[in-house]
Amino acid sequence: MRRISLTVNGVKHDAMVEPRQLLVYFLREQLALTGTNVGCDTSTCGACTILVNGKSAKSCTLLAVQADGAEVTTIEGLASNGEMHPLQKAFHESHGLQCGYCTPGMIMASVDLIANNDAMSDEDIRMGLEGNLCRCTGYQNIVKSVQQAAGEMRSPAST
Amino acid sequence: MTPTKERTIAPPVRGGVGTSARRQDSVPKVKGEFAYSSDLWAEGMLWGATVRSPHPRAAIRSLDITDALTVSGVHAVLTHEDVPGRKLFGMEIVDQPVLAWDEIRYEGEPVALVAADHPENARRAADRLRVDYEELPPLVDPERAVEPDAPQLHASGNLIRHARIRCGDPAVTADVVIEGTYETAMQDQAFLGPESGLAVPAEDGGIDLYVATQWLHVDLEQLAASLGLPQDKVRITLAGVGGAFGAREDLSMQIHCCMLALYTGRPVKMMYSREESFFGHVHRHPARMHYEHGATREGELVYVKARIVLDGGAYASSSTAVCANATAFACGPYEVPNVQVDALAVYTNNPPCGAMRGFGAVQACFAYESQMDKLADALGMDPVELRMKNAMSTGSAMPTGQIVEGPAPVAELLRRVKEMSLPPAGHDAPLDLRSLPGGVSNTTHGEGIRRGVGYAIGFKNIAFSEGSDDFATARVRLFAAGGEPQVEVHSAAAEVGQGVGVVQIQVARTELGVERVTLLPADTTVGSAGSSSASRQTWMTGGAVKSACEAVRARLLERAAGELGGSPSDFSMEGGKIVSQTNGIEVSIADLLGRDSIEETREYRHRKTYPMDPETGQGDAHVAFAFAAHRAIVDVDTELGLVRVVELATAQDVGKAINPLSVEGQIEGGSAQGLGLALMEEIQVSNGRIRNPSFTDYLIPTVLDMPPMKIDVLELGDPEAPYGVKGVGEAPTISSTPAVIAALRDATGRALERAPVRPEDVVGLTEREVR
Ligand code: FES
Ligand code: FES
Numbered sequence A: 001m002r003r004i005s006l007t008v009n010g011v012k013h014d015a016m017v018e019p020r021q022l023l024v025y026f027l028r029e030q031l032a033l034t035g036t037n038v039g040c041d042t043s044t045c046g047a048c049t050i051l052v053n054g055k056s057a058k059s060c061t062l063l064a065v066q067a068d069g070a071e072v073t074t075i076e077g078l079a080s081n082g083e084m085h086p087l088q089k090a091f092h093e094s095h096g097l098q099c100g101y102c103t104p105g106m107i108m109a110s111v112d113l114i115a116n117n118d119a120m121s122d123e124d125i126r127m128g129l130e131g132n133l134c135r136c137t138g139y140q141n142i143v144k145s146v147q148q149a150a151g152e153m154r155s156p157a158s159t
Numbered sequence B: 001m002t003p004t005k006e007r008t009i010a011p012p013v014r015g016g017v018g019t020s021a022r023r024q025d026s027v028p029k030v031k032g033e034f035a036y037s038s039d040l041w042a043e044g045m046l047w048g049a050t051v052r053s054p055h056p057r058a059a060i061r062s063l064d065i066t067d068a069l070t071v072s073g074v075h076a077v078l079t080h081e082d083v084p085g086r087k088l089f090g091m092e093i094v095d096q097p098v099l100a101w102d103e104i105r106y107e108g109e110p111v112a113l114v115a116a117d118h119p120e121n122a123r124r125a126a127d128r129l130r131v132d133y134e135e136l137p138p139l140v141d142p143e144r145a146v147e148p149d150a151p152q153l154h155a156s157g158n159l160i161r162h163a164r165i166r167c168g169d170p171a172v173t174a175d176v177v178i179e180g181t182y183e184t185a186m187q188d189q190a191f192l193g194p195e196s197g198l199a200v201p202a203e204d205g206g207i208d209l210y211v212a213t214q215w216l217h218v219d220l221e222q223l224a225a226s227l228g229l230p231q232d233k234v235r236i237t238l239a240g241v242g243g244a245f246g247a248r249e250d251l252s253m254q255i256h257c258c259m260l261a262l263y264t265g266r267p268v269k270m271m272y273s274r275e276e277s278f279f280g281h282v283h284r285h286p287a288r289m290h291y292e293h294g295a296t297r298e299g300e301l302v303y304v305k306a307r308i309v310l311d312g313g314a315y316a317s318s319s320t321a322v323c324a325n326a327t328a329f330a331c332g333p334y335e336v337p338n339v340q341v342d343a344l345a346v347y348t349n350n351p352p353c354g355a356m357r358g359f360g361a362v363q364a365c366f367a368y369e370s371q372m373d374k375l376a377d378a379l380g381m382d383p384v385e386l387r388m389k390n391a392m393s394t395g396s397a398m399p400t401g402q403i404v405e406g407p408a409p410v411a412e413l414l415r416r417v418k419e420m421s422l423p424p425a426g427h428d429a430p431l432d433l434r435s436l437p438g439g440v441s442n443t444t445h446g447e448g449i450r451r452g453v454g455y456a457i458g459f460k461n462i463a464f465s466e467g468s469d470d471f472a473t474a475r476v477r478l479f480a481a482g483g484e485p486q487v488e489v490h491s492a493a494a495e496v497g498q499g500v501g502v503v504q505i506q507v508a509r510t511e512l513g514v515e516r517v518t519l520l521p522a523d524t525t526v527g528s529a530g531s532s533s534a535s536r537q538t539w540m541t542g543g544a545v546k547s548a549c550e551a552v553r554a555r556l557l558e559r560a561a562g563e564l565g566g567s568p569s570d571f572s573m574e575g576g577k578i579v580s581q582t583n584g585i586e587v588s589i590a591d592l593l594g595r596d597s598i599e600e601t602r603e604y605r606h607r608k609t610y611p612m613d614p615e616t617g618q619g620d621a622h623v624a625f626a627f628a629a630h631r632a633i634v635d636v637d638t639e640l641g642l643v644r645v646v647e648l649a650t651a652q653d654v655g656k657a658i659n660p661l662s663v664e665g666q667i668e669g670g671s672a673q674g675l676g677l678a679l680m681e682e683i684q685v686s687n688g689r690i691r692n693p694s695f696t697d698y699l700i701p702t703v704l705d706m707p708p709m710k711i712d713v714l715e716l717g718d719p720e721a722p723y724g725v726k727g728v729g730e731a732p733t734i735s736s737t738p739a740v741i742a743a744l745r746d747a748t749g750r751a752l753e754r755a756p757v758r759p760e761d762v763v764g765l766t767e768r769e770v771r
Helices: A023-030 A086-093 A103-115 A122-128 A140-154 B026-031 B119-128 B216-227 B254-264 B274-280 B319-328 B361-379 B383-390 B410-419 B500-512 B537-564 B589-593 B660-679 B731-748
Strands: A002-008 A011-017 A049-052 A055-058 A071-073 B046-052 B058-064 B074-078 B110-116 B130-135 B159-167 B176-184 B196-201 B207-211 B234-238 B268-271 B287-295 B301-313 B338-347 B449-462 B471-481 B484-491 B517-519 B571-574 B577-580 B586-588 B598-605 B624-637 B642-653 B709-714
Touching: A011 A023, A049 A103, A055 A103, A086 A103, A086 A140, A086 B026, A103 A122, A103 A140, A103 B026, A122 A140, A140 B660, B046 B119, B046 B254, B046 B274, B058 B110, B074 B119, B074 B254, B110 B119, B110 B254, B159 B319, B176 B361, B196 B254, B207 B216, B207 B254, B216 B234, B216 B254, B254 B268, B287 B361, B301 B319, B301 B361, B319 B338, B319 B361, B319 B449, B361 B383, B361 B449, B361 B731, B383 B410, B383 B449, B410 B449, B410 B624, B410 B642, B410 B709, B449 B731, B471 B500, B471 B537, B471 B589, B484 B500, B484 B537, B484 B589, B500 B517, B500 B537, B537 B571, B537 B577, B537 B586, B537 B589, B537 B598, B577 B589, B586 B589, B624 B660, B624 B731, B642 B660, B642 B731, B660 B709, B660 B731
Parallel strands: A002 A071, B046 B268, B207 B234, B301 B338, B484 B517, B642 B709
Antiparallel strands: A002 A011, A049 A055, A049 A071, B046 B110, B058 B130, B074 B110, B159 B338, B176 B287, B196 B207, B196 B268, B287 B301, B449 B624, B471 B484, B471 B598, B571 B577, B577 B586, B624 B642
């Protein structure tokens, strides 16, 4: 067992983990943060996407020990003061989900995407989300949701 | 109660039928708070694991659990001897062992179960189970399976069903005759949330199961039988479902998880990995289809002859119904006077196949639409014109003799997709590599790229056919809280992502004029809703909620008449109030109800259907049909075989869009799955073994594979159905596959007789014959 200490959604955690424990299972089972889903276990689907030090990462591809000292944000930590994040609102309003299993990963990947890109075309959004699979929606409403949120996040009113 | 005299015209309730009301589950889903079956947890729970056969066909000589039991943390190792009740299960034909005991019929067949305090301990124990197998040569060719000297995999023989159509003159001849043999691969539903659930033993000796499924009550019947429990001791609640598409219609871990929980007396959770999921559910039947079409020189269809062989794999699942669909829809939505169809579903030692979106209609559509293109080519006709010329319409007779009664806008849908504007050809300078096949892999700068356009149309039955007693139940309760009327809707309809939850809420809002509608969790304390399959829930459970609301309304108006005088027909419901049509007196629902509530439960049934005659296929087997047409535009790198679908356009009659945004979502998602089958999706099975059980090797369309869509939704209103709805979910999956492949043929001139089309097919390395 190894001791790690990390911040998850603003809360500091010290924990003992098996060196081979995957970060996603640490989050889901030890911290009971089940909003981060597992869809493939092979780093393909993106359902497990979270932010590690502000950058999106597939948490099934990281060991918990790799997150030692890191700032981790999961879907549960995205809303602030009870207000949904613009991406959460947009996915809700623009019907960006059906079963919703891909949604936390889509949203977390999009947070990073929007933060690191200025005005994005639909094509740019598609390129940015290529690592996230959705089996239900055919992606159209996901692209729309991200576009809507990007607009809102950039408009001066929201700053 | 304070009746008032002023009369205000109430605005229609918000979020009712026909609006894109927000889903009731999307806030928890975007916040990560929605509990999928994989998220469940109970105090003191154990983890279950399944031991599966590594061989596709084998005899079990012996099973030894001694070693497995010694692994630390293990609480139970169970085999077939521990199945408390019926040792077999199955939705239509009860032929599948809960745990195998003498013979293994497919790779991955469950042999034993383990419960342990940690999933890793459970898996460790699973590895320590000693099974002595005698490997047998697997029977993997479905054509071989029906030869008389083939080894028999089941006591009933290898033929699950042979469905036929005999219509018109079998000896008729035609001016132009074309033939083709087509294949579709085994497709996986590939829902994103693998199978999982939590079983909790109850004090009454029964069991509570929380599980992601498509049909709670059919699970319940099979569970009770195999657990040896009366049905009232088995209670199932729908847990959050991460997609379904047919794969959750058969049982996966349900009985296993309950067996472990009952045995250990502890809650048990089971959760498949992605790899196990490929072995844990049925897939789309691979099909081999030989077709012969005869037509006049003017392009009128004279006859169709087809032989369709569906590989059912090791167990029957829903093969009989899939086979019936492949038969009934074998000729497509066309008028054909002379039809001979033979469709066979057979047992093999391949993975079991059953329900997947489109259910038998997908396979046939690829074949008949490929034939229509081939015929158009032979006649020198435009392929869309040929289709329109032969299109069925309301009043047409199907080859099964059934008259199509509802709207059948086949020619109209084709006309609409044909007339949609085309995306610009060629590529803007500066060249954006992302717009080319191969993308940023930089495989071409436009050399060798050819554009192709393809069309297809398909159709399929809505709801259950062939005489099944198809019904849905809903309970609706109206009450007042905080001076406001509120409604609770309770049904067992499985929300699997498709949006049947918000549909029920919208129906209740519209019928009762009350905006605050809550949907109770779907469980087995209310009657069956039937399956979330066959594009049926909006119609069936929507219909049940509607009639329960009507019954609630009738009682409310009676009560108003009782309190205010007059007869119930003098009153109407408007905006949370009861208004007298005779004197304008109105009373709020909340005041009228006080502390009482009105609750009604109703079952909704669609019109009766009849079996297809086993010899001729004749019979009114279906209640209604869904139609969709697609146009696909592709760019193909003819040197490397890489493909980019530039655009998909579709037109579909949905009868009535209860929730237009949901409808579009269904059409887009369904089209994506059809595109997947056209271009990449195939469970590769070799000698009975799955070679690609992972998302690394089984590809589904990414956001870059799936192009933007143009969607034209028609609402022609089926007079049979509540609000005129038609099912939406499956039709888009049917015609998208042949449209994409037709576009590839247009671009390359190759025959492309197998779906999915692979790069080596596109460049001609695998061409069987030149057209
Ligand atoms: S679960 Fe991590 S990428 Fe699929
Ligand atoms: S909404 Fe189901 S996988 Fe995306």
